[in-house]
Amino acid sequence: DQQVKQNSPSLSVQEGRISILNCDYTNSMFDYFLWYKKYPAEGPTFLISISSIKDKNEDGRFTVFLNKSAKHLSLHIVPSQPGDSAVYFCAASSFLAGGTSYGKLTFGQGTILTVHP
Amino acid sequence: DAGITQSPRHKVTETGTPVTLRCHQTENHRYMYWYRQDPGHGLRLIHYSYGVKDTDKGEVSDGYSVSRSKTEDFLLTLESATSSQTSVYFCAIRSDPNSYEQYFGPGTRLTVT
Numbered sequence A: 001d002q003q004v005k006q007n008s009p010s011l012s013v014q015e016g017r018i019s020i021l022n023c024d025y026t027n028s029m030f031d032y033f034l035w036y037k038k039y040p041a042e043g044p045t046f047l048i049s050i051s052s053i054k055d056k057n058e059d060g061r062f063t064v065f066l067n068k069s070a071k072h073l074s075l076h077i078v079p080s081q082p083g084d085s086a087v088y089f090c091a092a093s094s095f096l097a098g099g100t101s102y103g104k105l106t107f108g109q110g111t112i113l114t115v116h117p
Numbered sequence B: 001d002a003g004i005t006q007s008p009r010h011k012v013t014e015t016g017t018p019v020t021l022r023c024h025q026t027e028n029h030r031y032m033y034w035y036r037q038d039p040g041h042g043l044r045l046i047h048y049s050y051g052v053k054d055t056d057k058g059e060v061s062d063g064y065s066v067s068r069s070k071t072e073d074f075l076l077t078l079e080s081a082t083s084s085q086t087s088v089y090f091c092a093i094r095s096d097p098n099s100y101e102q103y104f105g106p107g108t109r110l111t112v113t
Helices: none
Strands: A010-014 A019-025 A032-038 A045-051 A056-059 A062-067 A072-077 A086-093 A111-116 B004-007 B010-013 B019-025 B031-038 B042-051 B054-057 B064-070 B073-078 B087-094 B108-112
Touching: A010 A019, A019 A032, A019 A086, A019 A111, A032 A062, A045 A056, A045 A062, A045 A072, A072 A086, A086 B042, B004 B087, B010 B019, B019 B031, B019 B087, B019 B108, B031 B064, B031 B073, B042 B064, B042 B073, B054 B064, B073 B087
Parallel strands: A010 A111, B010 B108
Antiparallel strands: A019 A072, A032 A045, A032 A086, A056 A062, A062 A072, A086 A111, B004 B019, B019 B073, B031 B042, B031 B087, B042 B054, B064 B073, B087 B108
């Protein structure tokens, strides 16, 4: 059972426009969400995160929105640049009962973003 | 740069042979993780460690074992490699125990023929 889903395998955007990447989750215990970017032949790199107590977090061109009632989060990139072309993974985590956390992440399948000049 | 190295970076091996992948970190982080990345599956957790000799299973642990005898090294062993274990393997560390962010190594591409 895929607890974190990225239903769009790919997204193509023109340079300068907005890129919107979507992610859905099913486990209501998830309380922290992250986005990673991955270039070919490299490890994933952390991009931005959001706690479930917030509905928006912004860092430069990147903004993550969280809709807890819909169990949905999205990553907005504005303006998109050719260097943003990569695979984007969303991930989720939760504290265990009693506050213990081993920090395990559950990832979505990834979305390939292509930004055309 | 989280100071994570993985070795080897590429390996081709035959079905049935044992394989050990190494993850090395230079900053004494407590938490370390092994993931595999496959098309259509994203990254899936294999095993993780929360201290020396403290390890536990992840989502896809069958056919894998791990060891952590020193803080800096986390080893992943395929006791008898199978073609289904052909994948890209990533090691990650968690630098701040009060946050969830993990930082990944460069990966090992393993092919089992």
